[in-house]
Amino acid sequence: MFNNDLISKLQEECLSGHPIPIDHIEVKRDSLRHIPGFIKEKEYNKVMLIADTNTKKAAGQSLIDFLNKADIDSEIMVLPEDRHGHVIANEETVMQVFVNTPASIDCFIAVGAGTIHDITRFVSGKMKVPFISVPTAASVDGFTSKGAPLILKGAKRTIQASNPIAVFADLKVLQEAPREMTAAGLGDMIGKVTSILDWRISYLIGGEPYNELASDITKQALMECINHIDQIGRNEEYGLDVLMEGLIHSGLVMLVLDHSRPASGAEHHLSHYWEMDLLQKDEKQLLHGAKVGVATAIISDLYKEYFKISDLLRLSDHPDWNERWKEHGPAIQQEINSIPSSDRIKGWIQKAGGPVVPKELGLSDELVQESLNKAYHLRDRCTGLKLINYSRKQDLTYCI
Ligand SMILES: [Zn+2]
Structure with missing residues (x-):
């Protein structure tokens, strides 16, 4: 599939200031099971999962079970939905996370799609507490991003916040996401x-x-997806693997270029x-x-x-x-x-x-x-x- 060496090469070319600050990225079946090991390695004592009702069911609850089994102290915060049934990344939601986060938390885990990540990355950046990304759908290329688009006073503003320190994309979870x-x-x-x-x-x-290599990596990610369009269309595990890796590569290129x-x-x-x-x-x-x-x-x-x-x-x-x-x-x-x-x-x-x-x-x-x-x-x-x-x-x- 993709060549991670290309991202490293791009990083070298752009060393003027933006090395990739992500320790670990994996797109695998049963990735959720590998998160407790990573947390232990980092010696975090208490973690907070941020999810909504759907993503708690899709991955949050299983992850809590794995963390419990590993004796890692964890909590889950389920964010409220608006009248359309959506979590909105606005002042109210962000404040709710600040208010309900105990001071003893030393790592957040975003369990969800784009909006949950945006809220988590903003709070993580402000509190200077790292976060781990657990995408529950291959829905967007911004998981590794630093920018948090928020809706402030009814208008959208992107605020530079934190990128995740790790991404664990579980193919089983991605495969069960809404089509x-x-x-x-x-x-x-x-x-x-x-x-x-x-x-x-x-x-x-x-x-x-402009950077030729950055353009080539993004083009390659696109071509991989087009070449596997049938597997993606049929929701096959390999198709989702290609799509998720493509989205992550596109996100990493943006992160390196800034x-x-x-x-x-x-x-x-x-x-x-x-x-x-x-x-x-x-x-x-x-x-x-x-x-x-x-x-x-x-x-x-x-x-x-x-x-x-x-x-x-x-x-x-x-x-x-x-x-x-x-x-x-x-x-x-x-x-x-x-x-x-x-x-x-x-x-x-x-x-x-x-x-x-x-x-x-x-x-x-x-x-x-x-x-x-x-x-x-x-x-x-x-x-x-x-x-x-x-x-x-x-x-x-x-x-x-
Ligand atoms: Zn986009």
């Missing part, structure tokens, strides 16, 4: 089709930082725009990777259509970018031609039973159209979507 969570993880991975391309554009046109460019381009900007809209309307949130997968197909279509004729690109307010486009435009167009079509992207996601058009997510065509014209403001990062918006004469339209 839509695995499909979301695949969607987050498929997003690399356009994010890697956008990173190239941000480098060649925007003059932003930015998310290889894994987050215009498809993520659309997804964030939609998420903010749902937040403002206090509507039920959607899985991150489900939105990213749908957005990736839209961006692939848009780029293939818009960048067909290079003359369309006149960046009058950006003379530098204009010059660079003259030099690199043909190479970028070639790369755009070679990314998979929206039909192929949709076909992959459908194999895992994930949504492929906004309607399946309950999102309106109007919102998608608005995001195509405005989402590029969300990040100060050069993407194909930003180039299109800077050069367009009229609003981009969206209809399916």
Whole structure:
């Protein structure tokens, strides 16, 4: 499967400041059983598991049993859900964890998917108490991340906090996760089709930082998932192993680089725009990777259509970018031609039973159209979507 030496090599290349601060990563069947040994090795005396009702059932209770058997003092905190049945990473939930954490705790264990990890990493960072990651679904590439996206006063803000000191992904647990969570993880991975391309554009046109090896590792993780798409779609153990390792590798690359460019381009900007809209309307949130997968197909279509004729690109307010486009435009167009079509992207996601058009997510065509014209403001990062918006004469339209 993947070559961890590549991550070490990347670490050496980027030694200017970001060595991987994670002691141990394993993706294995029955990984939960290996956690007590790790805790004993670290000489932690009391651990606190953070979970919700579902993840307590999926892995939390078994882990408590293993810890008890090993005579490790542990507690589990089950986080409350909102009226939509979701745990929300907001002030209230975070405060609840602070208030209910005994001072004697010397390690947290996040047992869950993205949100549980975000809450734990934030509290862990503030209390300077390390945490172990126990993903209960292969749903996102942010498990190893340092950034905790929180909803503060109704708006989303990512705060730099802690990365886990170890990751134990139990394949048996991942295999029993709801299918839509695995499909979301695949969607987050498929997003690399356009994010890697956008990173190239941000480098060649925007003059932003770039690293060939980081791009290659992310590309390899994506290719592994595509090559094993049937096993992932059938929820086979090996398929989940490939998907989880791909997500972890993508996360590690971001951790080493200390930015998310290889894994987050215009498809993520659309997804964030939609998420903010749902937040403002206090509507039920959607899985991150489900939105990213749908957005990736839209961006692939848009780029293939818009960048067909290079003359369309006149960046009058950006003379530098204009010059660079003259030099690199043909190479970028070639790369755009070679990314998979929206039909192929949709076909992959459908194999895992994930949504492929906004309607399946309950999102309106109007919102998608608005995001195509405005989402590029969300990040100060050069993407194909930003180039299109800077050069367009009229609003981009969206209809399916
Ligand atoms: Zn993502």
